[in-house]
Amino acid sequence: MEMALYAVPLAMFFAVYTYTRRQEQTRSITAINEAIEAGLTEPPTLHPVIDPAKCMGCGSCVTACPEGEIIGLVNKKAILLEPAECIGHGACKAACPFDAISLVFGTATRGVDLPVVAPDFQTNVPGLYIAGELGGMGLIRNAIEQGRQALASIAQRKPSKVVDMLDVFIVGAGPAGMSASLAAKEKGLNAVTVEQEDLGGTVAHFPRGKLVMTQPATLPLIGKMTFREISKEALLEFWHNAVRQAGLKIQFGERVEGITPLGPDAGFEIKTTVRTYRSNTVLLTIGRRGTPRKLGVPGEEQSKVVYRMIDPAQYTGQHVVVVGGGDSAIEAANALADEPGTTVTLSYRSGAFARCKPKNRAKIDENAKSGRVKVVLNSVVKNITQSDVELVQKLDDGPRKITLRNDAVIVCAGGILPSDFLRKIGINVETKHGTH
Numbered sequence: 001m002e003m004a005l006y007a008v009p010l011a012m013f014f015a016v017y018t019y020t021r022r023q024e025q026t027r028s029i030t031a032i033n034e035a036i037e038a039g040l041t042e043p044p045t046l047h048p049v050i051d052p053a054k055c056m057g058c059g060s061c062v063t064a065c066p067e068g069e070i071i072g073l074v075n076k077k078a079i080l081l082e083p084a085e086c087i088g089h090g091a092c093k094a095a096c097p098f099d100a101i102s103l104v105f106g107t108a109t110r111g112v113d114l115p116v117v118a119p120d121f122q123t124n125v126p127g128l129y130i131a132g133e134l135g136g137m138g139l140i141r142n143a144i145e146q147g148r149q150a151l152a153s154i155a156q157r158k159p160s161k162v163v164d165m166l167d168v169f170i171v172g173a174g175p176a177g178m179s180a181s182l183a184a185k186e187k188g189l190n191a192v193t194v195e196q197e198d199l200g201g202t203v204a205h206f207p208r209g210k211l212v213m214t215q216p217a218t219l220p221l222i223g224k225m226t227f228r229e230i231s232k233e234a235l236l237e238f239w240h241n242a243v244r245q246a247g248l249k250i251q252f253g254e255r256v257e258g259i260t261p262l263g264p265d266a267g268f269e270i271k272t273t274v275r276t277y278r279s280n281t282v283l284l285t286i287g288r289r290g291t292p293r294k295l296g297v298p299g300e301e302q303s304k305v306v307y308r309m310i311d312p313a314q315y316t317g318q319h320v321v322v323v324g325g326g327d328s329a330i331e332a333a334n335a336l337a338d339e340p341g342t343t344v345t346l347s348y349r350s351g352a353f354a355r356c357k358p359k360n361r362a363k364i365d366e367n368a369k370s371g372r373v374k375v376v377l378n379s380v381v382k383n384i385t386q387s388d389v390e391l392v393q394k395l396d397d398g399p400r401k402i403t404l405r406n407d408a409v410i411v412c413a414g415g416i417l418p419s420d421f422l423r424k425i426g427i428n429v430e431t432k433h434g435t436h
Helices: 002-038 060-064 091-095 140-155 175-186 201-205 232-246 327-337 358-370 419-424
Strands: 047-050 071-074 077-080 101-104 112-115 128-130 168-171 191-195 211-213 217-219 223-225 229-231 256-261 268-272 276-279 282-284 319-323 343-347 373-376 379-384 388-395 398-405 408-411 429-432
Touching (some): 002 071, 047 077, 140 175, 140 217, 168 276, 175 217, 175 232, 201 232, 229 232, 319 327, 327 358, 343 379, 358 373
Parallel strands (some): 168 282, 343 373
Antiparallel strands (some): 112 429, 268 276, 379 388
């Protein structure tokens, strides 16, 4: 009788447990199928590889992942559900009690170009250092820490005897560049930091209101950043306040055009769009987004053509053309469709959206059906005038010219990775295919 009293609740517990696991597996399989259907099966950079022989299906990695439902369980084995959404946090590897997870760059089918960097963040070019996302570490916490550590390595070098030579020239003002710049000021080094766009690097390009996942980190001269989840706007405000508090000067709107070594232990000559500098060392913290890919059409040089959307509200009541078929383009078109009086056209060169999240595809389909977004597939921009945009659409019976009234063009065609730039200045770049 006593055994029966224990058996009933135990049976109920296992029934609930089994049902819950089945439901989780169903969701996991659905997520995998959606990723495959959307063509989002390749991780962008560092990501986990799970050894099924070692995995015991405990689910520790699933619970530890702070990015959402990136990892799931199928047939009692962990599996990467949404590879394209993984940012290489690494919490899954740390949480696995069976050492079944490795963190690697690239896959067998998609290589990732990475510069060869030593433990002190120095490249094969003596005096030239790399930190942050460009080296493969995209996490804010890691980038901040790498920027600080790279500067510590630079500070240990013997100062140049050349008059008017900078101690360090820092390229980029994202998390790594800002951290390094603060560390340089803290150590009293003669440093210059240039940034071709805005403070924050990749974060500055996030959509308005996007939540940013981070972990506690320490900024030189400022102290600890304790938040774990924060909006893009709040994080950028924190960084702007940190720059003001430290009295840090960053030269914005200045792009590096060339870096030339001056000889063994003689430093570098750095040419920018503004002037030429000479520095004992150079630290690259430019990220992996690279330079925005342009259309190469007449009229693209106009100020109404931009390569990212900061705030959809600034386009209220305007005629806007969005170019591209990835998530950034579709999210921009969907956001613009919510603005009153805004006419939105989405131009994409292919015949279907193959590499976007299912929720974005569903929303753009809904907006297209309701007429809030005009989707023109198989089309390219041919000309941009002050008041119009000319598209050419490929149809079965031949090309068709489409002329649209236009106030703004938002090009979301991705960026040109800086691999060629790195190779040009002598840095060794390796293509990783699922290796550490």
